[in-house]
Amino acid sequence: MRDQSMLLSLTAVSVSVASTRLLADIDLVVQSGERVVILGANGAGKSTLLKVCNGLIAPSKGDLIAPPVRQQALIFQRPALLRRTVIENVKFVLAARGVLEPLRTSQAQQAIDACGLGAMASRPAFALSGGEQQRLALARVWACRPSLLLADEPTANLAPAAMRDVENLLLAVEALGTTLVLTTHNIAQAKRLARRIVFLDGGKVVEDRPAAEFFASPNSAAARTYLAGESL
Amino acid sequence: MKRISRRLVLSLCAISLGALTSTASFAQESTLTVASTTSTEQSGLFGHLLPQVQKATGITVKVVALGTGQALDVGRRGDADVVFVHDQVAEEKFVAEGAGVERIAVMYNDFVLVGPGDDPAKAAGKDIVGGLKAVHANKAAFVSRGDKSGTHAAELRYWKMANLDPAIEKQAWYRDTGFGMGPALNTAAAMNAYILADRGTWLSFKNRQNLKIIAEGDAKLFNQYGVILVNPKKHAHVKAEAGQKFINWLVSAEGQAMIAGYKIGGEQLFFPNAVKR
Amino acid sequence: MLYDAGLAALDLLVQGDATLRDIALLSLRVSASATLFAALIGLPLGAWVALSTTRLRTSFAVLLNTSMGLPPVVVGLGVYLLLSRSGPLGALGWLFTPTGMIFAQTLLITPIVAALARQTIEDAHVGLAEWFTSLGLTRWQRVKALLFEARFSLAVALLAGFGRAIAEVGAVMMVGGNIAGHTRVMTTTIALETSKGDLPLALALGVLLVALVLLVNGVAQILKAWMERRHA
Numbered sequence: 246m247r248d249q250s251m252l253l254s255l256t257a258v259s260v261s262v263a264s265t266r267l268l269a270d271i272d273l274v275v276q277s278g279e280r281v282v283i284l285g286a287n288g289a290g291k292s293t294l295l296k297v298c299n300g301l302i303a304p305s306k307g308d309l310i311a312p313p314v315r316q317q318a319l320i321f322q323r324p325a326l327l328r329r330t331v332i333e334n335v336k337f338v339l340a341a342r343g344v345l346e347p348l349r350t351s352q353a354q355q356a357i358d359a360c361g362l363g364a365m366a367s368r369p370a371f372a373l374s375g376g377e378q379q380r381l382a383l384a385r386v387w388a389c390r391p392s393l394l395l396a397d398e399p400t401a402n403l404a405p406a407a408m409r410d411v412e413n414l415l416l417a418v419e420a421l422g423t424t425l426v427l428t429t430h431n432i433a434q435a436k437r438l439a440r441r442i443v444f445l446d447g448g449k450v451v452e453d454r455p456a457a458e459f460f461a462s463p464n465s466a467a468a469r470t471y472l473a474g475e476s477l
Numbered sequence: 478m479k480r481i482s483r484r485l486v487l488s489l490c491a492i493s494l495g496a497l498t499s500t501a502s503f504a505q506e507s508t509l510t511v512a513s514t515t516s517t518e519q520s521g522l523f524g525h526l527l528p529q530v531q532k533a534t535g536i537t538v539k540v541v542a543l544g545t546g547q548a549l550d551v552g553r554r555g556d557a558d559v560v561f562v563h564d565q566v567a568e569e570k571f572v573a574e575g576a577g578v579e580r581i582a583v584m585y586n587d588f589v590l591v592g593p594g595d596d597p598a599k600a601a602g603k604d605i606v607g608g609l610k611a612v613h614a615n616k617a618a619f620v621s622r623g624d625k626s627g628t629h630a631a632e633l634r635y636w637k638m639a640n641l642d643p644a645i646e647k648q649a650w651y652r653d654t655g656f657g658m659g660p661a662l663n664t665a666a667a668m669n670a671y672i673l674a675d676r677g678t679w680l681s682f683k684n685r686q687n688l689k690i691i692a693e694g695d696a697k698l699f700n701q702y703g704v705i706l707v708n709p710k711k712h713a714h715v716k717a718e719a720g721q722k723f724i725n726w727l728v729s730a731e732g733q734a735m736i737a738g739y740k741i742g743g744e745q746l747f748f749p750n751a752v753k754r
Numbered sequence: 755m756l757y758d759a760g761l762a763a764l765d766l767l768v769q770g771d772a773t774l775r776d777i778a779l780l781s782l783r784v785s786a787s788a789t790l791f792a793a794l795i796g797l798p799l800g801a802w803v804a805l806s807t808t809r810l811r812t813s814f815a816v817l818l819n820t821s822m823g824l825p826p827v828v829v830g831l832g833v834y835l836l837l838s839r840s841g842p843l844g845a846l847g848w849l850f851t852p853t854g855m856i857f858a859q860t861l862l863i864t865p866i867v868a869a870l871a872r873q874t875i876e877d878a879h880v881g882l883a884e885w886f887t888s889l890g891l892t893r894w895q896r897v898k899a900l901l902f903e904a905r906f907s908l909a910v911a912l913l914a915g916f917g918r919a920i921a922e923v924g925a926v927m928m929v930g931g932n933i934a935g936h937t938r939v940m941t942t943t944i945a946l947e948t949s950k951g952d953l954p955l956a957l958a959l960g961v962l963l964v965a966l967v968l969l970v971n972g973v974a975q976i977l978k979a980w981m982e983r984r985h986a
Contacts, residue, residue, distance in 0.1 A: 296884075314889070328905075372984070
């Protein structure tokens, strides 16, 4: 059995901005080694939840225990890229982590090779396709070996082939020892990847169960409506 | 990346220091700032004299050319070491205030009344006051410096001698420009107007168009230059020693000969008249 | 007459007339130095305002934008009074020297550089802010990264500053005194020679100045196009 230490713990966390409540009374615990998919419609609060875990948004109420920022990684639907080459983008995060040359270049090269971008090391990051850019984001994660990876709709913009590539890479990163928490509104993807489903609706955790059970028989009306409504 | 950025910052600082120091004069005592007038500078006299000054005294003279009023103001503020202008009244006031040490006569040139070749106002002759009266009577176009310069002060003196005051009358034929001598001449050429000019600027002025000398030779038209050392008691940083050397050179036999030797088209512009000391 | 002057001007240019050369070199030295100092002050200043979270940020931005429009002759008058022996900075002895002219032009173009830098860095920051936070970057790391990220636009900002400096006549005339052989630059000489009715030197310098300004603008356009092609 894997070392089951607690990685992430949210207790009664609420987030309000102006007079809008984005998250209400969230309780969530993630152990190291789990694979959690946060499922829900657009506007359910999935991105907000991830940003709270990462520290980008401070909870208005409640407690948060999470790994230090340097041991986390957060990737977005549209990756944030620097106006540099592919390998320099990876070297940037390594430099931010304090890795010096020549290790920096070799680790960066390793990471982009692992993500299938080895041939494109010297191309400008912006010259890459959507799928390749997301793989670059994952190469940056690969280079850093975080204990927790938060992925916010990482394949929402991608065509099916690219989507599969990114999904495989996510699993490869997990195999290195990273705990994976990803959000999606894509039910088929959730079915493919999830071991545990956290279903969000209107800023609340409506269901939190093993994936198989959830898809077999959802407990809540909201989940049932959601599963029926989306196809693919 | 850290090493590169530190080296970059250091080299940028070095370049900046270099840029700054290379523009500061090194041998401080051997440069001198002289405030003079635009008409004197544009006559080319300084271009003729200064290389010789450098040879004879080792001083590099920097001439800031302004109107007489402004040149004296610069001297009052201590921004020049020596003033060299041509307005005796203003110069004597300058010394009386304590802003200057002593006024020393150096040379004179003369003014000429310049105007349209066909002289519509019939102002020609050897009488400046008469000429200006004719201009006024005929309401002929006239361009004035209007800038507190020595030339402007002279022009106002001549009008006063004629008991006229066109500046107050504000009539259309009298154009008060506020320009230096060159631009004022340009304006007069463009307007085919009369104008009082110093001979030096006129001789080197290339854009004459229809203008010619109308009246000259009147003793009243002589324009006396004086040189004054800015008072080091008022401004401690004034280069009194270099300034005095420059003044001494101007009134020396060599300096006076150089002044007389400056010619444009074979004509002498300035007539040295320093008192032999 | 204009034709003759034009021919004479061409002759001066082709022969590399010494006076012409000295005047042009002084212009370049003064304006390039001013641009360098404006960069050293304005870039960090612009970056600081762009990244600051205080409410002063809007006021600073407005202040920078308005001081961009300071008329050169007014700056010249102010610096003249500052540097006069009877003024507060008189002891420096910078009046009527190239150093004074550099000082005046630096004051003139630093607001432009800082304002453009602020805008550029703010724009660059928008897409990268969350990612930077998720990486746990320090303020200084962010500034460095953004300055490099915005390098093309910052270079264009510096070129804009240089273009403004080399083309202005008011500040450099009042503070330099247009002294023959010492503080005469292209713009002040053009003004002087034209007023004397002496056109060849003025025309030659005019041609040089226009060529220089066109070159600067051309390089700026090329930089922009290069960036668009490679990194967008």
